[in-house]
Amino acid sequence: MMRVPEDLRTYFGIRGVRWTRRREEIFAALCACAEHPTAEELFQKVGVRDEGMSLATVYSTLELFTRRGLCRRISPAHGPDRRSGGARYDADTTEHAHVVTADGRVIDLPDDLGREVLAHLPAGVLEAVRARTGVRVGRISIEFIEEV
Numbered sequence: 001m002m003r004v005p006e007d008l009r010t011y012f013g014i015r016g017v018r019w020t021r022r023r024e025e026i027f028a029a030l031c032a033c034a035e036h037p038t039a040e041e042l043f044q045k046v047g048v049r050d051e052g053m054s055l056a057t058v059y060s061t062l063e064l065f066t067r068r069g070l071c072r073r074i075s076p077a078h079g080p081d082r083r084s085g086g087a088r089y090d091a092d093t094t095e096h097a098h099v100v101t102a103d104g105r106v107i108d109l110p111d112d113l114g115r116e117v118l119a120h121l122p123a124g125v126l127e128a129v130r131a132r133t134g135v136r137v138g139r140i141s142i143e144f145i146e147e148v
């Protein structure tokens with residue numbers, strides 16, 4: 001869950017996203033969700049208030065937000081979402097780790113625990129990843145998956 005920035009036009013504008021009422025609605029609804037919703041789940045929240053809103057609009061808006069750094073897409077590697085391929089979205093783009101429950105929910109790991117895990121990465125591991133895979137790591141995502 002994230003507080004909606006006060007001046008959303010500016011918050012969008014500095015990331016190259018033109019403000020529209022629908023985009024504000026979708027972003028505010030995403031910020032209000034603690035559960036990292038799928039596009040479908042978010043559509044169920046905003047669609048009831050705005051009859052002109054479609055699932056396609058919610059989906060394409062979330063993809064635009066993701067490309068411009070306004071939110072993050074979480075690939076459903078585990079849980080029931082894997083079957084539907086339904087990505088989840090997070091308005092909090094700061095570094096934080098997730099806990100994935102057996103029923104597919106995604107919740108935030110308390111910050112101090114996430115920092116503690118990242119602080120214990122072996123020195124030089126990012127360079128080793130680059131050397132062995134050719135991939136330069138931009139960020140690290142950690143998921144704790146509930147035992148089934």
Ligand SMILES: [Zn+2]
Nearest residue numbers: 090092096108
């Ligand atoms: Zn999160």
